[in-house]
Every structure is written in structure tokens, then in C-alpha cells.
Amino acid sequence: MKIDSKYSGLVTKKFNQYFLVDLKNKENFDNSERFLCKVRKSINFKNQLIYVGDEVVINNIELKSKRAVITSLKKRKNLLIRPSVANVSNIYITFSVEEPELNLSQVNRFLISAESLGVEVSLVLTKCDLISEKKRLLLLDKFSSWGYQAIFLNLQKSDCYENLLAELKQKKCSIFMGPSGVGKTTLLNMIIPGLKNNTAPVSHKIKRGKNTTRNVELFSLSNKSYIVDTPGFNMQPLEVDINLLPNLYPEINKQIIDEGIRCKFRNCLHLNDEGCNLNKSFERYSFYKKMIESSKNHYYQNQED
Numbered sequence: 636m637k638i639d640s641k642y643s644g645l646v647t648k649k650f651n652q653y654f655l656v657d658l659k660n661k662e663n664f665d666n667s668e669r670f671l672c673k674v675r676k677s678i679n680f681k682n683q684l685i686y687v688g689d690e691v692v693i694n695n696i697e698l699k700s701k702r703a704v705i706t707s708l709k710k711r712k713n714l715l716i717r718p719s720v721a722n723v724s725n726i727y728i729t730f731s732v733e734e735p736e737l738n739l740s741q742v743n744r745f746l747i748s749a750e751s752l753g754v755e756v757s758l759v760l761t762k763c764d765l766i767s768e769k770k771r772l773l774l775l776d777k778f779s780s781w782g783y784q785a786i787f788l789n790l791q792k793s794d795c796y797e798n799l800l801a802e803l804k805q806k807k808c809s810i811f812m813g814p815s816g817v818g819k820t821t822l823l824n825m826i827i828p829g830l831k832n833n834t835a836p837v838s839h840k841i842k843r844g845k846n847t848t849r850n851v852e853l854f855s856l857s858n859k860s861y862i863v864d865t866p867g868f869n870m871q872p873l874e875v876d877i878n879l880l881p882n883l884y885p886e887i888n889k890q891i892i893d894e895g896i897r898c899k900f901r902n903c904l905h906l907n908d909e910g911c912n913l914n915k916s917f918e919r920y921s922f923y924k925k926m927i928e929s930s931k932n933h934y935y936q937n938q939e940d
């Protein structure tokens with residue numbers, strides 16, 4: 636049987652010219668909510684590629700073979716690169732508290748690059764079995780002063796992720812991002828039943844070549860909630876436009892939005908004291924300043940080329 640009406644769907648996987656698309660109006664099709672789709676030839680979506688996470692309209696639905704044709708691409712909210720995934724709603728920046736040791740400047744860069752995408756950003760800290768409770772509380776305080784309520788996990792305990800899972804089920808599309816060896820795969824294997832990605836001890840990671848070549852894929856956690864699986868990717872922070880930087884620090888936003896501070900110049904980068912009213916006595920100010928200075932140097936170097 637063929638259905639001619641159009642339905643909205645979500646691209647959950649992509650390979651060669653094929654896409655797996657989950658139907659959004661699931662109640663219309665019993666048990667047949669995932670379709671193998673090609674893109675209609677006459678359409679090139681203004682040369683835009685279609686990515687996992689994109690919302691599309693499908694047509695020519697064949698219920699028996701579960702095939703359909705993608706006829707249009709809906710406007711996307713954002714696009715992450717490496718891994719390429721569209722319409723992410725939540726980024727969980729993931730680091731281990733030890734092995735590898737927590738690098739605060741690196742945590743800062745990951746948080747800022749996630750904030751630059753305009754999504755909800757959270758911080759997950761794994762391997763908390765490797766530190767004392769006292770150290771854990773110190774870290775909790777530290778990140779709370781950065782504007783984040785850190786989620787601590789000991790992934791050696793099989794029930795450690797229950798609260799996190801309940802939270803993820805409330806979010807539209809979540810992704811874990813962070814350096815190699817922090818436990819992202821371990822966590823995903825726990826969260827997504829049936830997923831068996833390879834984990835590797837930190838020392839083996841250095842050797843490379845261990846990465847699987849499977850593509851990025853969305854897994855459904857509940858009716859309207861997905862999680863991105865990105866085997867083989869260890870995401871690096873992106874470069875961010877310096878004029879946007881002040882908005883990406885919750886500590887700075889708090890002063891400006893909640894406390895109503897105003898600087899003399901509208902686009903104040905809060906570097907000098909003249910005309911700047913920002914209270915700079917917060918922990919990340921030194922990281923902030925360094926980031927601005929290094930991107931300025933980068934900018935001027937490019938200008939001279």
C-alpha cells in the first residue's frame with residue numbers, strides 16, 4: 636500500500652544516498668515508524684545537504700517495504716560540525732575528574748564553544764570514584780561559580796545514570812561532547828540499550844586507529860527525545876567570534892542581565908577598567924581575558940597576511 640499524504644519526519648541516520656527517517660506522527664502507523672528514504676531527484680534543497688537531526692517532509696510512503704521519499708527540508712535551528720548533526724537542543728560537556736586529569740582551561744573552552752551554539756549546556760564529570768568526597772564538593776562549588784550545576788557520575792556503578800536518563804528524556808536531542816578517554820562511550824552504552832560501542836583505556840587511545848567508522852546516529856530515548864551516538868569522534872572546541880564571547884559566560888550575563896551593570900561602551904569587551912563596570916573578580920576572568928587576547932592576535936595575524 637502506498638500513501639500519498641506528506642508527513643514530517645526526523646533523519647536519524649545517513650548512509651550513501653539513503654536516510655533513515657522516524658515519522659513524527661507515529662500514531663498513524665502501527666509499528667512502522669522508521670522509513671528508508673531517498674531524496675527526490677528533482678529537488679536539491681538549494682544545494683544544502685541533509686544531516687542527521689534534520690526535520691524533513693516525506694512522501695510516497697510505502698508501508699510494506701517501509702520506504703519513502705524525502706521531498707523537503709525544514710529550516711534547521713543549528714548545525715554542529717564534526718560530528719555533523721542538526722538541531723541539537725542540549726550539549727552535555729563531559730570530562731573526567733581524573734584519568735585524564737581535569738584540565739580547567741580545556742573545560743572552559745568546551746563550555747564556551749557549546750554556549751556559542753545557543754543551546755542548553757550542562758557539565759558532566761565522570762570517574763568521581765577516583766576522588767574524595769571533599770574534592771568532589773570543591774569541584775561542585777567551583778563549577779557552580781562558573782554557572783553550572785555539575786552532574787557527577789561514577790560509571791562503575793550500574794545505577795549511576797538513572798537521574799541523568801530521566802533528565803535526557805525531557806530533552807529533545809542531546810549530545811555528549813568532550814575529549815578522549817573521559818567515559819562518553821561507557822555512558823552511552825549504559826544509556827542506550829543494545830548499543831555496544833568499544834571503550835578503551837586511556838593509554839590505548841593515544842595509539843589511534845581504534846576508532847570505529849560507524850556514522851553518527853540518533854537513538855530514541857522516549858517519544859520525543861533523542862540522543863546522539865558518535866562513535867569514533869572526540870570533539871574539539873570550536874573557534875568563537877570574540878564579540879560574542881562576553882555573552883557566553885553565565886557569570887558575565889548574570890551581572891549584565893540580573894544586576895543591570897552597564898559599561899560606557901556598548902560593545903565593551905571588559906578588558907580595561909576605563910568605562911568598564913564589570914566586576915572582574917570571578918574565577919574564569921583570566922580564561923576569558925586570554926581567549927580574547929589570543930583571538931585578537933589570531934585576527935591581526937590574518938589581517939597582515
Ligand SMILES: Nc1nc2c(ncn2[C@@H]2O[C@H](COP(=O)(O)OP(=O)(O)O)[C@@H](O)[C@H]2O)c(=O)[nH]1
Binds near residue numbers: 762764816817822836
Ligand atoms: N574509574 C572509572 N573509570 C571509568 C569511568 N568511566 C569510564 N571509565 C573508563 O575510562 C576508559 C575510557 O572510557 P571510554 O568510554 O572509552 O571514553 P571515551 O573516549 O570518552 O568514549 C575506559 O577504560 C572506561 O572503563 C568511571 O566513572 N570510573
Ligand SMILES: [Mg+2]
Binds near residue numbers: 819820821833866867
Ligand atoms: Mg569513545
Ligand SMILES: [Zn+2]
Binds near residue numbers: 903905910911912913
Ligand atoms: Zn565592560
